[in-house]
Amino acid sequence: xxxxxxxxxxxxxxxxRRSSRPRTPLWSADVMLNEPELVRDLHVDYIKxxxxxxxxxxxxxxxxxxxxxxxxxHLEALHQSAMSAARQAIEFANVPGVTIAACxxxxxxxxxxxVSLPYEExxxxxxxxxxxxxxxxxxxxxxxxxxxxxxxxxxxxxxxxGKPVWLALTVSDEQPEQLRSGEALSxxxxxxxxxxxxxxxxxxxxxxxxxxxxxxxxxxxxxxGAYANAFVSVKDLQPGGTVEVLQARKxxxxxxxxxxxxxxxNNGASIVGGCCEVGPDHIKALHTRxxxxxxx
Numbered sequence: 519x520x521x522x523x524x525x526x527x528x529x530x531x532x533x534x535r536r537s538s539r540p541r542t543p544l545w546s547a548d549v550m551l552n553e554p555e556l557v558r559d560l561h562v563d564y565i566k567x568x569x570x571x572x573x574x575x576x577x578x579x580x581x582x583x584x585x586x587x588x589x590x591x592h593l594e595a596l597h598q599s600a601m602s603a604a605r606q607a608i609e610f611a612n613v614p615g616v617t618i619a620a621c622x623x624x625x626x627x628x629x630x631x632x633v634s635l636p637y638e639e640x641x642x643x644x645x646x647x648x649x650x651x652x653x654x655x656x657x658x659x660x661x662x663x664x665x666x667x668x669x670x671x672x673x674x675x676x677x678x679x680g681k682p683v684w685l686a687l688t689v690s691d692e693q694p695e696q697l698r699s700g701e702a703l704s705x706x707x708x709x710x711x712x713x714x715x716x717x718x719x720x721x722x723x724x725x726x727x728x729x730x731x732x733x734x735x736x737x738x739x740x741x742x743g744a745y746a747n748a749f750v751s752v753k754d755l756q757p758g759g760t761v762e763v764l765q766a767r768k769x770x771x772x773x774x775x776x777x778x779x780x781x782x783x784n785n786g787a788s789i790v791g792g793c794c795e796v797g798p799d800h801i802k803a804l805h806t807r808x809x810x811x812x813x814x
Contacts, residue, residue, distance in 0.1 A: 522783055522813040525571045525619075525745055525791020526564035527801045530578065531766070533560060543587045545578040547596055551589075554599050561607030563798040565616055568805025568814075569791065572607060572616060573659055574600045574651060577623040581643055582635070594650065601654035619684070620655035622647055622672045624662055628722070629688065629752050631665035631699040640668060644675035657682040662722045662793075664688050665699035666706050673713050684789065685710065686721035686745070691752075694723070694730035703734045717741035722793045724749075725770070725778035736786050743789025744782045748775065748796050766795040772803035779804050783813055 530546040536556050542548050549556055561572045579596040601618075608616045625643055626633045634640060648658065658676035660683065663669035669685055676683040687706055690696045695703055710718060717740055720728045725746035735742045750765045779790045790808075792800050808814045 519812055520786075520788050522787070522808055523571060523743075523789045524569050524801065524805055524808060524814070525743075525789060526561070526569040526573055527745075527792030527796040527798060528747070528794040529557070529560060529573065529575050531794050532797050533557060533575070536560070544584075544589060546575055547578040547584070547589070547592070550575050550579065550596050550599050550603075551592060554603050557600070557603040558606045558610070560798075561604055562611045564801055565607060565611035565613050567798040567802035568809075569801055570616055571619050571657075571791070572604050573619045573661075574604055574621045574654065576600045576621045576647070576651065577661075580623065580625045580647065582625045583627075597647075597650040601651065604654060617656035618654050619657050619659040620648070620651035620676075622658060622660040622676060624664060624668065628662055629664055629698050631668060631697075634665060634668055637667050637671055640671040641675055644672050645678070648675045648679055652679060655679070655681060657684060657716070659684050659686065661686040662688045664697055666697070666701050666709055669706060669710060670713075673710065673715060677713060677715075682716040684717040684719060684741075684743075685715050686719040688722045689720060689727050689731045691724045691727045694727040695734065703731055707734060711740075715740055717743060717789055719743040719745065719789060721745045722747045725775065729778065729781065732782065732785060741788045743787045743791075744779070745791040745793045746775070746778065746796065747794040748792075748800075749794055770795075772800040775800045776804040776807045780807050780811070783808070 533549045557575045584590045604618050660672035728744045748767045748770045
């Protein structure tokens with residue numbers, strides 16, 4: 519039986535829920551700047567819930583997003599603070615074997631590959647982020663990749679460091695055989711296959727969309743996995759907007775989410791976790807199922 523790696527869950531939405539600060543386009547970066555202890559404590563909660571990988575809270579700390587929101591001068595400080603929070607959490611939780619995933623997110627906006635930068639500019643920025651996060655990175659997680667071009671740029675930059683690289687693609691909730699760019703998931707898999715990635719995953723899509731897309735991942739020769747979101751829809755989120763416009767589903771409690779994730783595990787996934795609106799309780803329920811069924 520293949521052993522499964524359990525990722526953490528979403529950071530941004532959970533941090534906003536715990537924070538008393540007003541919502542801003544900086545999103546989780548605002549919390550990272552002003553309430554880093556919340557980030558540390560959320561990491562601890564995920565570790566205590568059973569996660570063996572914690573992801574740096576740098577998703578919204580890209581040069582492009584910070585420049586747009588008038589906070590570019592905080593780029594290096596945000597990354598330093600995120601690394602410190604993750605390291606402190608591992609120390610505080612005192613659970614052996616926990617590793618840190620560096621985060622390479624969409625540079626301009628989630629779910630909107632139409633506003634992405636040209637490939638060479640994208641590659642240069644990812645190289646900068648890779649270097650900033652290198653001191654803490656046990657592996658690099660390129661996540662919520664909505665186009666083949668962005669995925670190739672993030673993967674190329676990360677692979678240059680010689681550490682394990684996991685790449686997570688986000689698929690259309692309405693047409694799960696496609697990335698959110700409209701490109702075929704099968705084409706993305708074919709173009710990523712020669713790179714030597716340690717794992718390819720699906721993330722930040724409805725679990726039902728991941729279920730439908732799952733057959734495309736199988737049989738490609740590397741580890742596969744998934745971590746879904748629990749949003750009702752992402753259509754209303756615009757570049758530079760706040761996440762207040764997004765709503766969490768009411769029909770995806772921890773037990774329901776674990777059921778979806780176990781379906782992926784029983785069909786070849788060796789990495790599972792959660793994305794936006796999937797919190798510590800969801801990860802705890804998934805850990806319970808994985809333990810009970812012998813996958814941990």
